[in-house]
Amino acid sequence: MYPQNIDRKILHQISVLERQGALNYPKCKTHSEELCTLYCRQCSVPICSVCSYRDHRHQHVIHIFEHLSKMKDCIRTDLQELKYSIYPRYERVAPTVQKANVRKNSEKLSANLKKQREALHKEIDDIFQEMQNKIENMDSKSIAFIDEQESDINHSTAKIEQRISHLTEVLDSNDFDLVFAYKSRNEEFKRMPAPYQVTLPTFTPQMINRKKIYQQFGSLSELCTSREEYEDETKSLDAISLSPVREELMHKPRLISEIQTDYGNQCQLIGISCLHDSELWTCGTDHTIRLYNFEGGLVNRVQILYDSLAVRHQETS
Numbered sequence: 001m002y003p004q005n006i007d008r009k010i011l012h013q014i015s016v017l018e019r020q021g022a023l024n025y026p027k028c029k030t031h032s033e034e035l036c037t038l039y040c041r042q043c044s045v046p047i048c049s050v051c052s053y054r055d056h057r058h059q060h061v062i063h064i065f066e067h068l069s070k071m072k073d074c075i076r077t078d079l080q081e082l083k084y085s086i087y088p089r090y091e092r093v094a095p096t097v098q099k100a101n102v103r104k105n106s107e108k109l110s111a112n113l114k115k116q117r118e119a120l121h122k123e124i125d126d127i128f129q130e131m132q133n134k135i136e137n138m139d140s141k142s143i144a145f146i147d148e149q150e151s152d153i154n155h156s157t158a159k160i161e162q163r164i165s166h167l168t169e170v171l172d173s174n175d176f177d178l179v180f181a182y183k184s185r186n187e188e189f190k191r192m193p194a195p196y197q198v199t200l201p202t203f204t205p206q207m208i209n210r211k212k213i214y215q216q217f218g219s220l221s222e223l224c225t226s227r228e229e230y231e232d233e234t235k236s237l238d239a240i241s242l243s244p245v246r247e248e249l250m251h252k253p254r255l256i257s258e259i260q261t262d263y264g265n266q267c268q269l270i271g272i273s274c275l276h277d278s279e280l281w282t283c284g285t286d287h288t289i290r291l292y293n294f295e296g297g298l299v300n301r302v303q304i305l306y307d308s309l310a311v312r313h314q315e316t317s
Helices: 006-020 050-055 064-092 095-172 176-180 186-190 210-215 231-240 244-249
Strands: 038-040 046-049 061-063 271-272 279-284 288-293 299-306 310-315
Touching: 038 050, 038 176, 061 064, 095 210, 210 271
Parallel strands: none
Antiparallel strands: 038 046, 038 061, 271 279, 279 288, 288 299, 299 310
């Protein structure tokens, strides 16, 4: 028995499958000898022809193959969504990819830290070398200063030694002329060369302030972890890929997309036909059908000329 509202195409498919023995109807749980060839949409259960007469309203009864087809459409839609939408999004946020990004970022941070360390070491080495050169220059000046003082003292010392030798000869001599010609020069030698004062340099190290060094070295931002919400995106995908079964269960219509078209006061929209979940054809009173995508872009336009029964195809990029 077939419901009166069954579609002819579905009826043809049922007939072919029944001849091929491809339809394995389930047994009725109430009437064990009957097969469930019908389905009650109100009760959501397979039923046999006996059940349909006794317990179920006619307007809710359809052929079980029709419900099977709708369920397969739902499964097919879910499969496509899982394969081409949901699963790729999981691949994009897979832990393996995130771990690779963490390692790559860590290597980059370490490389930057090493560069900064080398830069600071170079600055410290330059400061050290500058001070070392300054010490060597001061050492050279001090030695030259002392050498000059040493030269003056050695010169005066040589004169004193010569004077001591001469006076020793005068004392050992009984030559009246030599003794009477003696004149003292001790006052001259008492005036010693002015002493040179050298104040040696000192180094006063500063207390190492780790906080200032840390600030000058640079800053490292804190690790921030969060979970991204994909609820809105999933809802959007669900809205676009609604199956016939889902449409039957919807209590309120859902807005999938709002498209701005060329229709207005001069040309009225009279028909819409969706090809799939990304494009749709529209028909207007200007004898032109237009193909739009769901972003509102005009893809193709076909103008129908009824007078010559010709069709002029205009492609719009």
